[in-house]
Amino acid sequence: MYEFVSGPLALISFAIFFIGIIARIVLYVKGLDWQLDRVAYSEKLGAGIKGAARSLFHWLLPLNRTTANHPIFMGVTYLFHICLVIAPIFLLAHVVLIEESWNISWVTLPDKVADYMTLAVIAAGIFFLIRRLVDPNVKILTTVSDYIVLAIALAPFITGYIAYHQLELGAGYKSWLIIHILCGEIMLIAIPFTKLSHFVLFFCSRIQLGMDYGIKRGGAKGRGIAW
Amino acid sequence: MAQEAKNQDLPPLVTRKAVKTKKELDILLADKGIRYYEEMEVFPVDTAALKKTLDATCKSRLRTWLEICAHCSLCADSCFFYLANDNDPKQIPSYKIKSTLGELVKRKGNVDTQFMINCMDTAWGKCTCCNRCGMYCPHGIDMGVMFGYLRGLCFSQGFVPHEMKIGSCMHWLYNAQMDVTVEDYVETCEWMAEENEEYYPGLEIPVDKVGADIMYVVNAREPKHYPQDLAEAAILFHLAGESWTVPSKGWEGTSLAMFAGDWACCKQQVEGVYAAMERLKVKRYVGTECGHQHRATITEGPYWAGRKSGEPPVPGFHYVEWVLEALETGKLKLDPAKKIKEPVTLQDPCNYVRNHGLTDVTRKIMSYIAEDFREMSPNREHNFCCGGGGGMNGIGRYRKERNIGLKVKRDQILATEAKFVVSACHNCWDAIRDLEEVYKIGIKWSFLKPILLDMVIVPDHLKPKEE
Numbered sequence: 001m002y003e004f005v006s007g008p009l010a011l012i013s014f015a016i017f018f019i020g021i022i023a024r025i026v027l028y029v030k031g032l033d034w035q036l037d038r039v040a041y042s043e044k045l046g047a048g049i050k051g052a053a054r055s056l057f058h059w060l061l062p063l064n065r066t067t068a069n070h071p072i073f074m075g076v077t078y079l080f081h082i083c084l085v086i087a088p089i090f091l092l093a094h095v096v097l098i099e100e101s102w103n104i105s106w107v108t109l110p111d112k113v114a115d116y117m118t119l120a121v122i123a124a125g126i127f128f129l130i131r132r133l134v135d136p137n138v139k140i141l142t143t144v145s146d147y148i149v150l151a152i153a154l155a156p157f158i159t160g161y162i163a164y165h166q167l168e169l170g171a172g173y174k175s176w177l178i179i180h181i182l183c184g185e186i187m188l189i190a191i192p193f194t195k196l197s198h199f200v201l202f203f204c205s206r207i208q209l210g211m212d213y214g215i216k217r218g219g220a221k222g223r224g225i226a227w
Numbered sequence: 228m229a230q231e232a233k234n235q236d237l238p239p240l241v242t243r244k245a246v247k248t249k250k251e252l253d254i255l256l257a258d259k260g261i262r263y264y265e266e267m268e269v270f271p272v273d274t275a276a277l278k279k280t281l282d283a284t285c286k287s288r289l290r291t292w293l294e295i296c297a298h299c300s301l302c303a304d305s306c307f308f309y310l311a312n313d314n315d316p317k318q319i320p321s322y323k324i325k326s327t328l329g330e331l332v333k334r335k336g337n338v339d340t341q342f343m344i345n346c347m348d349t350a351w352g353k354c355t356c357c358n359r360c361g362m363y364c365p366h367g368i369d370m371g372v373m374f375g376y377l378r379g380l381c382f383s384q385g386f387v388p389h390e391m392k393i394g395s396c397m398h399w400l401y402n403a404q405m406d407v408t409v410e411d412y413v414e415t416c417e418w419m420a421e422e423n424e425e426y427y428p429g430l431e432i433p434v435d436k437v438g439a440d441i442m443y444v445v446n447a448r449e450p451k452h453y454p455q456d457l458a459e460a461a462i463l464f465h466l467a468g469e470s471w472t473v474p475s476k477g478w479e480g481t482s483l484a485m486f487a488g489d490w491a492c493c494k495q496q497v498e499g500v501y502a503a504m505e506r507l508k509v510k511r512y513v514g515t516e517c518g519h520q521h522r523a524t525i526t527e528g529p530y531w532a533g534r535k536s537g538e539p540p541v542p543g544f545h546y547v548e549w550v551l552e553a554l555e556t557g558k559l560k561l562d563p564a565k566k567i568k569e570p571v572t573l574q575d576p577c578n579y580v581r582n583h584g585l586t587d588v589t590r591k592i593m594s595y596i597a598e599d600f601r602e603m604s605p606n607r608e609h610n611f612c613c614g615g616g617g618g619m620n621g622i623g624r625y626r627k628e629r630n631i632g633l634k635v636k637r638d639q640i641l642a643t644e645a646k647f648v649v650s651a652c653h654n655c656w657d658a659i660r661d662l663e664e665v666y667k668i669g670i671k672w673s674f675l676k677p678i679l680l681d682m683v684i685v686p687d688h689l690k691p692k693e694e
């Protein structure tokens with residue numbers, strides 16, 4: 001079982017993940033239409049790139065008004081995302097596994113740090129969950145799929161934590177490890193097909209709007225709206 | 228019963244097609260929206276056509292926005308309707324689009340009449356397409372753009388507010404938002420030039436002068452209701468020594484068709500203006516103090532007209548840009564002693580500030596005309612919509628919603644403690660006027676032209692000769 005989930009199944013899920021996100025990007029770009037979107041993407045590429053860079057810069061870093069207006073939520077979401085992306089990629093256990101299979105490796109985080117990052121992701125996830133349950137503004141927007149997506153995103157962290165700490169919890173290390181790997185694979189596969197696709201589409205959307213502002217809505221005039 | 232029988236004899240008011248004849252227009256105008264909305268209640272949705280339109284036009288940008296919206300509600304307090312309605316979750320931009328366009332896309336156009344009426348009431352009654360929310364969403368999701376798109380879908384199905392249907396019809400018939408013909412317009416120009424020639428010798432409003440530097444384009448309300456505005460523009464150009472002209476055909480820069488979502492009409496409207504630019508071989512375009520004139524003709528227009536560069540045939544300027552240029556180059560000189568002494572504040576219209584980046588132009592003008600200029604908060608591209616944009620001022624069905632929405636602008640103005648609001652946009656001007664009428668906060672409001680005219684120094688050689 002372990003061999004299967006950590007071998008062929010892992011390979012398949014990585015393949016689906018990579019092909020999937022590339023397909024999402026390609027389809028996104030192909031679906032852009034200068035006339036329908038009313039943005040001269042290619043004719044004014046230079047202004048567009050500037051606007052896109054500005055848009056990414058202000059939103060990948062907390063240099064936007066939304067962060068100023070909602071510091072707690074935005075702080076949590078920045079923390080959540082940073083830990084969510086960094087921890088698994090630089091986790092010693094993951095890098096070792098990859099090295100064993102493909103003979104490539106890279107720097108790793110001290111286990112202690114990765115462990116705290118894992119806890120941070122879980123804590124932030126619980127914060128999102130509570131917010132969805134109690135804040136009337138979020139409640140009205142929430143759909144069942146929001147909970148499912150949140151669960152898919154959190155599951156590898158919760159189960160990874162259990163496995164790492166060899167917590168018994170009714171199943172034992174070996175089973176938890178298998179469950180963890182399965183959860184990780186579900187998440188990878190889910191990314192292209194659910195709104196977790198924002199992993200790449202966030203960048204597409206921000207770049208598109210940045211280009212819109214850079215090209216049409218004042219990029220040429222004015223002082224460049226930090227979009 | 229009798230009413231129903233009568234209705235059956237009359238031609239239908241609600242149609243999927245744009246109204247393009249005078250006869251139909253007169254019937255629409257006579258109705259005042261009563262039978263119109265009654266008919267709409269039972270007007271069927273052409274779901275096959277809706278699906279076809281969605282397939283052809285709802286592309287990756289919009290679908291992605293609908294899909295990746297995190298349902299996080301960060302956009303809630305960016306929308307003035309949400310704030311004005313005591314933080315009603317039903318006014319969250321994301322909720323408004325999710326329950327309308329989102330559902331429509333999900334159901335692939337398979338929706339009923341009541342659904343479409345709700346779409347209409349949301350797209351026109353709960354959104355002014357001010358695009359503010361888009362600046363606050365971490366994903367960069369712009370509801371103003373999506374509501375604009377939804378309006379187009381609603382229009383194509385006949386679910387459009389009465390006044391918007393009329394507006395698009397006016398553009399089809401007159402190439403103007405009101406029933407002002409080319410002849411009416413040219414006459415008004417002549418009349419205004421004559422009226423004022425006595426005080427400004429040599430004043431003219433040159434119609435169709437080929438090769439002029441500036442082609443000046445107006446909002447139909449000016450010739451129709453405020454011809455003085457046209458005279459003021461002429462006097463200021465005259466005093467600045469500009470070579471300018473107004474076109475006969477193509478004189479109107481606004482587009483209610485844009486608010487209505489009648490894209491075919493938008494194209495025809497703006498192509499008329501572009502044709503005038505080309506016919507008169509002017510160097511540049513200057514549009515009057517109107518926000519959506521600028522948006523329709525300069526910002527969005529090139530795309531409707533199929534211009535790949537995204538630019539109009541000649542560079543387009545808003546009136547405020549011309550004013551600042553004239554002040555900075557000294558073409559217009561103002562008497563500093565006449566600067567406004569009382570506190571003054573400034574309305575930033577979304578249509579050329581947030582949506583065309585003219586953030587600092589108006590403030591620089593303020594430094595020439597006001598001693599005590601007070602910024603609203605927030606301001607520039609972060610300013611709230613005046614409350615009457617996107618056609619909302621003109622739609623009777625949403626008057627109540629509009630008046631509630633005005634509260635945000637009211638409070639912004641009150642916080643500055645200024646009693647005088649400068650607004651270089653017709654829609655904002657109207658909204659502020661109505662705001663005063665509804666809430667009576669004791670303010671005055673003005674376009675720039677009358678203020679400038681009050682303060683401008685008339686060069687000696689342009690003064691009337693003493694006899």
Ligand code: HEM
Pocket residue numbers: 006010013084087088091093094097111114115116118119156157160161162163164165177180181183184185187188
């Ligand atoms: C797809 C195949 C995956 C495999 C084979 C795998 C394997 C492992 C292994 C062997 C461990 C170490 C357990 C231990 O120390 O005994 C681990 C821990 C962990 N994994 Fe994965 N994993 C996979 C996917 C993922 C994904 C997609 C994520 C998250 C996005 C993830 C997040 C974690 C975390 C956060 C820990 C460590 C928890 C902690 O240190 O507290 N894993 N994983």
Ligand code: HEM
Pocket residue numbers: 077081084085128129146149150153187191196198199200202203297298299365366
């Ligand atoms: C590095 C690329 C990513 C960026 C820039 C990004 C950006 C965002 C943004 C802007 C939001 C909306 C605001 C919020 O609710 O926090 C969001 C929400 C979310 N993201 Fe990401 N994201 C990325 C990757 C991921 C990945 C890889 C996952 C998990 C697989 C993920 C899971 C989530 C979840 C679950 C939410 C919703 C939180 C909630 O319930 O409110 N994100 N992301």
Ligand code: SF4
Pocket residue numbers: 141295296297298299300301302303320321363364365366367368
């Ligand atoms: S801020 Fe953006 S992602 Fe969040 S609910 Fe609003 S539109 Fe959706």
Ligand code: SF4
Pocket residue numbers: 305306307308319320323353354355356357358359360361370371372374612
């Ligand atoms: S575009 Fe303006 S009015 Fe419309 S939802 Fe967004 S903030 Fe509200």
Ligand code: SF4
Pocket residue numbers: 355356357518519575576577578579611612613614615616617652654655658
């Ligand atoms: S009316 Fe004025 S403030 Fe409102 S959307 Fe239009 S330009 Fe903006």
